[in-house]
Amino acid sequence: MTFTVLRLGYQGDGIAEGPIFAPRTLPGEVIDGEVSGNRIEAPKIITPSTNRVAALCRHYKSCGGCSLQHASNAFVADWKQDVVRTALAAQHIEADLRQTQTSEPRTRRRAVLTGRRTKKDALVGFHARGADTITEVPDCHLLHPDLLAVIPALRALTVFGTTRKGELRFTVTRSEVGVDVAVTGAKPLDGQMLMTLAAMAGEHGLARLTWDNEPIVDIAAPYQMFGTTRVVPPAGAFLQATKEGENALISAVLETVSGAKTVLDLFAGCGTFTLPIAANAEVHAVEGDAAMLKALDQGWRQATGLKRVTTEERDLFRRPLLPDEIKRFDAVVIDPPRAGAVHQIKELADAKPQKIATISCNPVTFAQDAKTLIDAGYEMGRIDVIDQFRWSTHVELAASFTLK
Ligand SMILES: C[S@@+](CC[C@H](N)C(=O)[O-])C[C@H]1O[C@@H](n2cnc3c(N)ncnc32)[C@H](O)[C@@H]1O
Numbered sequence: 001m002t003f004t005v006l007r008l009g010y011q012g013d014g015i016a017e018g019p020i021f022a023p024r025t026l027p028g029e030v031i032d033g034e035v036s037g038n039r040i041e042a043p044k045i046i047t048p049s050t051n052r053v054a055a056l057c058r059h060y061k062s063c064g065g066c067s068l069q070h071a072s073n074a075f076v077a078d079w080k081q082d083v084v085r086t087a088l089a090a091q092h093i094e095a096d097l098r099q100t101q102t103s104e105p106r107t108r109r110r111a112v113l114t115g116r117r118t119k120k121d122a123l124v125g126f127h128a129r130g131a132d133t134i135t136e137v138p139d140c141h142l143l144h145p146d147l148l149a150v151i152p153a154l155r156a157l158t159v160f161g162t163t164r165k166g167e168l169r170f171t172v173t174r175s176e177v178g179v180d181v182a183v184t185g186a187k188p189l190d191g192q193m194l195m196t197l198a199a200m201a202g203e204h205g206l207a208r209l210t211w212d213n214e215p216i217v218d219i220a221a222p223y224q225m226f227g228t229t230r231v232v233p234p235a236g237a238f239l240q241a242t243k244e245g246e247n248a249l250i251s252a253v254l255e256t257v258s259g260a261k262t263v264l265d266l267f268a269g270c271g272t273f274t275l276p277i278a279a280n281a282e283v284h285a286v287e288g289d290a291a292m293l294k295a296l297d298q299g300w301r302q303a304t305g306l307k308r309v310t311t312e313e314r315d316l317f318r319r320p321l322l323p324d325e326i327k328r329f330d331a332v333v334i335d336p337p338r339a340g341a342v343h344q345i346k347e348l349a350d351a352k353p354q355k356i357a358t359i360s361c362n363p364v365t366f367a368q369d370a371k372t373l374i375d376a377g378y379e380m381g382r383i384d385v386i387d388q389f390r391w392s393t394h395v396e397l398a399a400s401f402t403l404k
Pocket of ligand 1: 269
């Protein structure tokens with residue numbers, strides 16, 4: 001029995017009538033294969049789509065890191081636009097989308113890798129597709145070469161820092177001065193281990209090594225540039241996934257807030273938007289993570305030529321800023337985590353600042369927020385779809401709202 005793939009689901013699987021889900025298939029393809037439940041786990045492609053391409057990466061077949069390498073760039077860019085369009089259409093909003101801006105291969109500057117001991121050595125890589133095994137990815141087309149270069153160090157740390165049954169998680173971040181490695185899930189530290197780990201970090205040229213939140217060694221402060229400001233984020237902290245994607249988001253935000261004298265930056269992180277905006281406007285940065293805010297503040301204090309930046313540690317889910325607190329700002333930037341920020345958006349809709357720049361990695365919650373703002377009297381501008389997660393199903397966007 002054959003099936004025709006009708007569309008791609010949000011997880012990237014092809015969906016045929018039934019619904020039957022088939023990974024790594026594309027709309028229009030005729031497929032065959034054993035159906036188990038509602039899935040064809042290993043579909044055979046009988047009629048390929050014209051959008052099908054040979055995957056660039058030799059690890060693609062087994063690796064769980066990418067899910068759309070079998071589709072052309074143009075197809076993926078259009079599909080990500082469709083995801084945004086469909087989410088907005090569900091709220092009866094018509095979208096005006098700019099062309100998708102996709103980050104180049106080998107530019108991912110932050111990743112989470114897993115390390116596991118083997119009999120003789122260790123494996124470090126991504127979890128394989130739908131399995132508990134780990135796929136090594138020495139020729140990964142996604143990660144920046146600087147991150148791939150530290151894999152031998154991660155292997156050595158795995159051999160040293162875990163038991164035969166345990167796994168280590170490595171958050172690796174490329175900085176301006178080398179790679180910052182934050183390890184979790186390791187054996188508890190003792191004095192001897194600490195010395196050995198510090199020596200290993202030096203040997204492998206890591207900028208910084210952190211062990212289950214314990215700082216081991218800070219050989220060079222691993223800083224990032226936000227505009228013209230140097231910031232040293234806490235180990236493992238959130239950063240936009242590629243520099244190119246970050247620049248595209250900053251441009252979109254600066255375009256929205258241009259002309260504002262006072263800006264409120266909600267979910268500010270380490271200042272990705274705060275500091276570039278502060279070249280022209282005073283900014284109040286609000287964020288739930290104290291260490292990130294401290295990094296932002298230190299960066300600002302050491303910078304020259306920026307307007308005043310103030311920071312506030314606050315849980316914006318439990319205590320969103322209220323209209324009276326928002327009203328003194330000309331413009332607001334809001335970049336919540338994946339869950340969105342429904343309560344904060346409602347307060348913004350009540351406060352009615354002139355301009356709101358929204359960044360979202362969840363088109364569904366974004367569309368709900370857009371409806372709230374439009375119903376409150378805002379006009380939505382064109383939307384930038386910014387793809388920092390090439391070959392994955394993640395969709396990220398920036399949009400602007402102006403009070404009519
Ligand atoms: C998508 S990141 C954006 C960070 C920053 N705007 C950037 O571009 O680097 C979301 C941020 O929200 C923060 N966050 C998560 N939950 C929060 C909460 N309940 N209250 C305040 N901040 C929170 C995270 O620490 C993270 O820095």
